[in-house]
Amino acid sequence: MSTAPEVLWFENLGRGDVSRVGGKNASLGEMVRTLEKEGVRVPPGFATTADAFWRYIEANGLKATIASGFADLASGAAPLARVGAAIRDAILLGEWPAETSEAIRLAYRELCQRANKADADVAVRSSATAEDLPDASFAGQQESYLNIRGEAALLDACRRCYASLFTDRAISYRQAKGFDHMKVALSVGVQRMVRSDLGGSGVMFSIDTETGFDKVVLINAAWGLGENVVQGAVDPDEYEVFKPLLSNLSATPIIEKSLGEKAQKLIYASDLSHPTRNVPTSKTERETFVLNDADILALARWACVIERHYGCAMDMEWAKDGETGELFIVQARPETVQSRRVATTLRSYRIRSKGRRLVSGLSVGDAVAAGRVCLIDSPREIDRFVDGAVLVTRTTDPDWVPIMKRAAAIVTDHGGRTSHAAIVSRELGLPAVVGAGDATQVLHTGQEVTVSCVEGDQGFVYEGMAEFESEELDVAALPTTHTKVMLNLANPAAAFRWWRIPADGVGLARMEFVISNHIRVHPMALAHYDALKDADAKSAIASLTANYVDKTEYFIDRLARGLARIAAVFHPNPVIVRMSDFKTNEYANLIGGAEFEPKEENPMLGFRGASRYYSPRYREGFALECRAIRRLREEMGFDNVIVMIPFCRSTKEADRVLAVMAENGLRRAERGLEVYVMCEIPSNVILAKAFAERFDGFSIGSNDLTQLTLGVDRDSAELADLFDEQDAAVKWMIQRTIEAAHQAGAKVGLCGQAPSDHPEFAQFLVECGIDSISVSPDSFISVKRNVATSESAVRNVHEAPPGDSQQ
Structure with a gap:
């Protein structure tokens, strides 16, 4: 019989001990031993070893039973359910070897002394020796038992953990992954319980689980013990934190906070045979976030510490003690899906x-x-x-x-x-x-x-x-270009899908998309909620803003976080956010909007863009937009955001808008703020030098500029043949803008479909010396290649010897 130890304390373990205590317990030991000095709290505990498992198997003569069962399964003589049940029953009827039982009892007594509590409540978790490897998650394959008290209950829970190595699902999983059943042992982790039954718990990833975007931490949270979140029995809160800004202690880079229903919670029960039970949550609990901002940021920082230590994306479980308010990490393992793509x-x-x-x-x-x-x-x-x-x-x-x-x-x-x-x-x-x-x-x-x-x-x-x-x-083989190629993004929910694209930033983030899809309420209806006449609109707003004492805070909070998801994707590259550019009929379709919008015959050329921002009709709404941008840049830390003003008809109007922005804390050049203007009206071109004195850059909106230069309604089927962004008049306008802007030291970009559809148009822009081109994600690769080809052609022309007609 081996003289190897039966029990090892977490502080004596490290990630090299997977063969002795399994991945889960080795990882707990690694964190206790190396990361507690960095502030990561892990509840104390100990692990039984793989040797203890094999001693139990040998002492009860179970090897032959297990081998025989798997032989029958392989030959088809017995089905999986019968084989698994027979092995589990045999294990549950086994007796503990005296030395193993004594080692577990002594360790438990010491853990009780450390906790200064008789019969301390502990979590008993299974840790297979082949578990939590980078290519296999073993998600939920073995059992965990919570709120276990007393030596007899602990030994029984450890025995049940051993048996869970042979559940039908665990057997099937090992077969699918090619693991030899007779070479996988089980270690049991015994860990002091965190009283999350009185607080909350959940799961955390140091990577976005759907897209693999590696600059965010994803946290799920529910009230009570964590099994409900892991098993999917509740719809949890969801938080996302942008990792690169966590080092700035004055920033709060929480880019998503989604309230989950959290219909039930798992709590302690008095019945020792069933030590936990689910109960319904209260209305207040369902309507309240489990974690406050300080807790969210603390967990996210721990996720970064753990990821940095392990050198890979991590999947973690956390718990918050309802008695002390302390946070703990109770498990950590490599993330096994996105990190391998x-x-x-x-x-x-x-x-x-x-x-x-x-x-x-x-x-x-x-x-x-x-x-x-x-x-x-x-x-x-x-x-x-x-x-x-x-x-x-x-x-x-x-x-x-x-x-x-x-x-x-x-x-x-x-x-x-x-x-x-x-x-x-x-x-x-x-x-x-x-x-x-x-x-x-x-x-x-x-x-x-x-x-x-x-x-x-x-x-x-x-x-x-x-x-x-x-x-x-395949974005790996894309050429580099001097001209920046950026993306047009509108939907915050889909923004992370495109993080692998090597874009130079976001050339156009449409604020109105965030408002219409993530807010849905007219900002003036929030500013004047008490005076609203539309009862249905008032009821809808009350429901949407139920968790906000100040109705306007709903708008600011949702807008700032929605834009933050877009700003995060290519940070620290610039992200140009266009202030709201709805037309009056579109504003009127927002909840509560009809009371605040005039009816216009031609909204396309009506009360839109800059003219709204200083108007008494919308000035309070624009103030909310400014406050959201200010929160995004100054509180959340996304100072890569550039503000852009659409449909600005005159320099007088530009001065008015800039003054209103300053009143709301957005002053050009202060805190590095740049302000751009859309170039989409002939007056923007004619007075480009004057506009350049007021703005840091231009973004040419080729659709509107074409429409207004040629006098063609871009939505008219009858005039479709006349709407041409490559018309000589439109190209003259674009070239003139670039020349005037550059003479004044301003940058120029273009956001439109033409460079995607027409390679020759991309070449024209490169020849004009445009600074950036912004396109939809699905056009990025083709445009990037077109721009590279165009730049090469322009270089060849410039480098050709005088008189070389072939160039």
């Missing part, structure tokens, strides 16, 4: 036609799948599942994996991005919509649907089999 390859999907939207939830996986629904209530109904179907169910746990592996896509009623359904779907490469709420009521078996997870944070299930196409883009 090729960073230079980008797969882009486009849905050409789609049916009616049926349900929506959180998007998992960047893909589209179509198929027939197979609605299943329990993994026991596996025989009913049709290969290649869309699995629809309430929630999943590890017992569902055999079914999930056969699905084309997955849709669940409950769960967040860190739920079991989400983790396994990513690992299997399946698109999934989780936390859809009512999918099991709306969808039915046999129904043809399309699952789309390529439209941002929200995933959608559409009626029917949609037509879609995909394209794999």
Whole structure:
């Protein structure tokens, strides 16, 4: 018999001890030993060793039982369920070797002394010796037991952990991953409980789980013990933090705060045989964020410390003690999906036609799948599942994996991005919509649907089999260019999809998209909420702003965070945010907007752009926009944001707008603030030098400039042949603007579709010396190549010997 120790304390372990105590416990030891000095708190504890497991197996003569069971499974003599049950029963009937039992008892007594508590409550977690490796998550394969008290209960929980090494799902997973069952042992981690039953807990990733964007920390949070979040039994809060700005202690770079329903919480129970139980959360708990901003930032900083120490993206579990208010990390392991993707390859999907939207939830996986629904209530109904179907169910746990592996896509009623359904779907490469709420009521078996997870944070299930196409883009071989090639982005939810593109920044971020999709309320209706006459609008606003004492804070907060997601993607490169450029009819369509907007015959040339910002009709609304930008730059730390004023008709109007901005704390050149102007009106070109004295740069809006230069309605089918951005008059306008701006020391960019559609137009812009071109993400690669070719042609002309006609 080996004389190796039965028990090792966490502080004596490191990540090199996976073979002795499994990945989970080795990682806990690594953090206790090396990261507590950096402020990362980990609850104390100890681990039983792999040697202790094999002693238990040998002392009870179980090797033959296990080997015989797997021989029967391999030959087909017995099904998986019977083999697994027989092995588990044999383990549960085993007796502890005296030395193993004594070692566990003594360690538990010492842990009680350290906690200054008799029969201290502990968490008992399984840690397989092949667990938590970079290519295998073992998500939820073995059991955990919470609120275990007393030596007898602890030994029983350890025995049950041993048995859980042979659940059907654990056996299936090892077979799929090619692990030898007889070479995988189990260590048990015994850790002092964090009283998160009185506080909250959750999961945290040091990478965006859907896109692989490596500059954010994703945190999920729910009230009570953490099993509900891991298992997807609740819809948790979700927070995202931008990592590069965490070193600035005066900044608060929380770019997303989404309130989850959190319908139940797992708490302590008095029944020793069932030490935890789920109870409904209160209305206040459902409407309150689990973590405050200080907690969110503290956890995010710990995530960065842990990631830096391990040298890879990490998947962590955390808990907040409701008695002391302290935060703890209770598990940490390598992230196993996004961190292994090729960073230079980008797969882009486009849905050409789609049916009616049926349900929506959180998007998992960047893909589209179509198929027939197979609605299943329990993994026991596996025989009913049709290969290649869309699995629809309430929630999943590890017992569902055999079914999930056969699905084309997955849709669940409950769960967040860190739920079991989400983790396994990513690992299997399946698109999934989780936390859809009512999918099991709306969808039915046999129904043809399309699952789309390529439209941002929200995933959608559409009626029917949609037509879609995909394209794999290799960004590694793209040439470098002197002319900056930037992106036009509008949707914060989809912004992270494009982080792999080597863009030079964002040339146009449309504020109005954020307002219409993420805020939905007219800012003046928030500023004058009490005076609103429209009862329906007032009711809708009350619902949307329920968690905001000040209604205007809803607008500022949502707008700042929405823009922050866009500003984060290419930070520290510039991100040009255009202030709202709705037309009056579009403003009127916002909730509460009809009371504040005039009716116009021609809104395209009416009360839009700069003219609104100093007008009594909208001045208070513009003040809210300015406050959001100020929060984005000064409080959140995104000083790479440039402000742009649209549709500015005259220099007099420019002066008025700049004065109103200054009144609201946005002064050009203060704190490095740059202010650009859209060049989309002939007066902007004619007086380019005067405009350049007031603004740091121009962004040519080629659509509006073409429309107003040629006098052609760009939406008119009858005049479509006349609308030409390459018309000589339009090109003259563009060339004149670039020349005048550069003479005055201002920069010039262009945002429009023409460089994407016409390589010769891109060459014209390069020849004019434009500073940047901003295009849609799906056009970036072709435009980048066109620009590189154009720059090469221009260089050849300049470098050609005099009189060389071939050049």
